[in-house]
Amino acid sequence: MKSHFAENKDVLNKIDSLKSILDGYRPFPDHVVKQLKDYYRIGMTYSSNAIEGNTLTESETKVIIEDEITIGGKSLREHYEAIGHAKAYDHIYSLLDKPISEEDVLFLHRLFFQQIDSENAGRYRQRNVIITGTDYLPPDYQKVPELMKNILRT
Template sequence: MTDTFEKCRYYKKRIDALRPFPPETLSSLKEYFRIGLTYTSNAIEGNSLTESETKVLIEDGLTVSGKPLRDIYETLGHAKAYGYIYDILSAQTITEDHIKTLHRLFYDQIDKGNAGIYRTERVVVTGSHYPLPKPDQIPDKMKKYIDWFNAHEKTTDPVKFAALSHQKFVFIHPFIDGNGRVARLIMNLVLLRAGYQICIIPPILRHEYVESLELAHKDTKPFIEFIAERIVETEKDILRLFGESTSMHEGAKQINEGANPKVSLENEGVNAVLKLITWQPGLNTRDLSELTGKSRSSVERYIRVLKTNGMIEFRGAAKNGGYYPRNE
């Protein structure tokens, strides 16, 4: 885990060295992650909108026929809640009202009566072996959560604290629904307040994500490690967007890998993945890893290059979706 933490700090320093960003760049990055986080966070929970459909809905207000109304509301609500975390970045302390507002913004169009309100009934997490707190326990547990949050935010490693803030909130599950999405927003609020980038959890990694979170009931290390790895990958994405090398040995040398289509698309692994997706639309990361003989992390890098260049997109729910050519 120490090595992953070191990578997080290393790539953060690389990104910080590129600052200050021009206002238009900051705006573009914020919008880039509004789409990315909204799509992935919803897809993990079974939302059927693709990344391109999410983008069109948020940016242009255009809906896709045949999609459930709830999926539309989840997308619009999450985009609003995402915007709110920037409003409270400089807050001296985080309060229960901040958390309730995040949930209200996300959930208001779905179920106004329960938006921003602690649940009054028992709920269960499918697949989990651990019971959740009873409704009458939630106010006290949330007060303790907020006290813990404000007492440890400035004294704990930001990456570790971001993961723990997510884990502890989910284990309380204070709302009737939408707890996972609020937890991921809280986690990213922590990261942004500490100068890190947004943490994206691809829906294709849902199983690993849920499994490590379940293990956190007894050992938080696997979950913290999982989150740290996702932060590293997001940091690498940012460097690629700026045309920077992601090699830890080449420092800040620019090789434009992933930023220059002519360079990135000539990569043998990228071409192999594109051909497979073209021949067999719907393959997921695990399929592509097995077919190419490449590691999962390598395949993820190839996929990011292809997505950046508008060549492919992910369609379907997190559990059974896959990648398709954009012109398919």
């Protein structure tokens, strides 16, 4: 039986191997880069929001983001989650060539939440939370600012 470390090393070696193959196709043509960005903009928005209980389908998410059309029977919050996530996703590309700061993280949070909870958008949470369906206990809200500072220093 392999140790956890050995299994992780095998996975990392496989990732490196696949990345080497992918690098052989670089640089990608501009139209391919745009297609990939658009594809992941919708897919990541849909998946991330679905995990949090948003009931929009992937197709509905695409219509809201790309066509700016509302979906009957869906809440405004669900629409705003899709729009906010897409805005944050778009902004991430402006951060690619520099270290990400705490201000950047909070700005991404603001982009996502500005239409959902403008009072708390761009701020660390002010209370403890639980995640339904898991045994994971998020850190105490009072520790989050320092934990974020530590993560961003690494």
